[in-house]
Amino acid sequence: xxxxxxxxxxxxxxxxxxxxxxTQRELGELAGVGAxxxxxxxxxxxxxxxxxxxxxxxxxxxxxxxxxxVRKAEPA
Numbered sequence: 001x002x003x004x005x006x007x008x009x010x011x012x013x014x015x016x017x018x019x020x021x022x023t024q025r026e027l028g029e030l031a032g033v034g035a036x037x038x039x040x041x042x043x044x045x046x047x048x049x050x051x052x053x054x055x056x057x058x059x060x061x062x063x064x065x066x067x068x069x070v071r072k073a074e075p076a
Contacts, residue, residue, distance in 0.1 A: 002046065003044065003046050005046075006044040006045060006046040006048070007044035009041065009044075009053065009057075009064075010041055010042045010043055010044040010045075011042075011044075012062075013027075013038070013041055013042055013056055013057070013060075014042040016060045017038075017042075023035075024038040024039055024042070025038075027056065027059060030059045031055045031056045031058065031059050032055055033052055033055055033056060037052060037056075038056065041053060041056060050064055
């Protein structure tokens with residue numbers, strides 16, 4: 001996972017967790033992961049396992065998936 005992508009996911013998780021007034025531990029318990037994983041995810045650690053990221057995102061009704069990339073227009 002690229003650093004910018006990891007930071008975007010981390011910010012999403014942190015914002016949603018705080019909006020739900022949950023601690024990292026509470027989110028971890030809901031997702032079936034440890035508080036340390038939640039902390040690393042929120043900090044944008046790029047080496048987290050995607051299957052575990054999806055466990056956390058599932059708490060918020062989200063998951064990672066394949067989407068079409070935006071292609072740069074070719075010069076005319």
